[in-house]
Amino acid sequence: MKKVFKGTSFFRALGFKKQILTFVIYFSVGLGLISITTAAPIRNQSPPTLKANAPNVYVVKKGDTLWAIAKKFLNNPLRWPEIWASNRYIKNPHWIFPGDRLLMCTYQGRPIIGKDEGDGCDGVIRRYSGNKSQVLYPQVRIESLNNAIPIIPLEDIKQWLDRSFILPPDSLNNTPYIVGMADERVIAGAGQNVYARGLGLVIGQRYGIYAEGQPYILLDEQGNKVNAGLELTQVASGIAIQSKQDITTLEITHSYHQEIRKGYRVLPEHEVLYPTMFYPVYAEDVSLEGKVIRIHDSIGAAAKRSIVSIDRGHLEGVKVGQVFTVNQRGQITTDPKTHKKIQLPTEVIGEIMIIQTFDHISYAYVLESQLPIRVNATLTPPIIQD
Incomplete structure (x- = not known):
């Protein structure tokens, strides 16, 4: 019981229910660091491919989500963590807010996207790479944390996290x-x-x-x-x-x-952390193959923005933020020429993101759905190509 109920909800502690201001302070190397965030290891050596109409500058708007913003830039939004130019000198560098200007830049031949702090792509690259050649002066930014852009619409998942x-x-x-x-x-x-x-x-x-x-x-x-x-x-x-x-x-x-x-x-009231980033799950990270075992708030099929339960939990290696591909096994049919039974190929029908884990079960949010997702749909690591 202690494992389930102990702790304070991220948003309740940091302003989800109360307007609590946070100071996000950018320190130069000489003034000391709040925290250092390193980029996640990249499994795919080819750079992510940008959409043909990807903007060079995007101003974040109220109501945006990180997943939707990633889809504006990338053919495969799952690869957003690879191109996000984290500022190594601030705490929680993945948070973005309405009004932030996101710049598309190039670093070592790869596209990166970062916040414009008034110094353009040169500043984005300098903060991302940790270049110490230029003195960075401290800046203070005051934001209400409940204004931060969520990765997916909070109204879609709030009930399943809080209740x-x-x-x-x-x-x-x-x-x-x-x-x-x-x-x-x-x-x-x-x-x-x-x-x-x-x-x-x-x-x-x-x-x-x-x-x-x-x-x-x-x-x-x-x-x-x-x-x-x-x-x-x-x-x-x-x-x-x-x-x-x-x-x-x-x-x-x-x-x-x-x-x-x-x-x-x-x-005691159940409290959890809200997911703050999405990333693809890799085959060696989790015990597969999992499957969808329950569809919530629906008669029989899940679609985009639905909630499902899967038969893998944290004891099988599942973590909040991981993204799985959802597959539909091909139907068994009769060959019209040989009259023998054959099974048609498995089709990819969507993607889900883990929003809460338990011992052997997890809740997941349907990010994309090309076809209705039904109970017993199988889960595999996504194929990262684009």
Whole structure:
């Protein structure tokens, strides 16, 4: 339980719910460094190919996402980390904000894109390469962190990061649960009191109230069914205001489009980090082959901007931000000449990005979809060509 709930949400701590200003300070070498960020290793030796209509200058607008910006420049947006000219002398160099001017430059024969700090491509290259030949004077930039451009639309993934998560099935043993509502109601909502039974609830502390979803039943290596996790969805928040023996009264402060019912679990509110960069997964990084095992908020198929669950988690090497190719196995058909059964080729039908990982399961966001993505679609590392 501690592993799941310990820690503070990135956006909640740094301004997702509150307007907290951050100072992004650019230091010269002589003044000291906040942090040094090195470029990720490049597996593909050929430089990324730019779109024919890629802009030389792009001014970031409110509502942009990093994925959409990458698609403006590159034939394959997955290769954005290879061309992004990180400023080695600032913290969080991948953050960009509305109003930033992005310049397309050339460094050692390869295209790079970086922020214009008033000194053009010369400055972009100098900060990216770590050239110490010129003194850099400190600059102070004040930004609200919740204005930073997200990599994908936050409204598409917020519910699945803030309100849903997956726990091992035995981790819910002995956790508190709702046993009743004030005024003998059958269901309850914001502004009402509910009663939870169980030990460990602290007066004055905020808790989440969670509905249990369907378990994830997978097959192990021997073909036996195993419960890989239980999905919980937060339906409300409340504060513990009174306790007597093992019954605690909770005052409901927020409800999230669902009523509270008996049996729902009471747990510390789930908080996670939001993804801040995307990058392709490589074959040696994760145990493959994985597959899509659940489609969320859809009758039977996922499309662009949908959320899916896959049968690989952090114990198999999956990490937030990794991008997988989604494949559809070719159908089995009958050859009209030989009358024998044949299987048609597997087709690439989309790409997904991991947004949250659990032990053996992960949530993923559909970045691109050429055809509907269905349960049992297979996952492979993307082919990096362009």
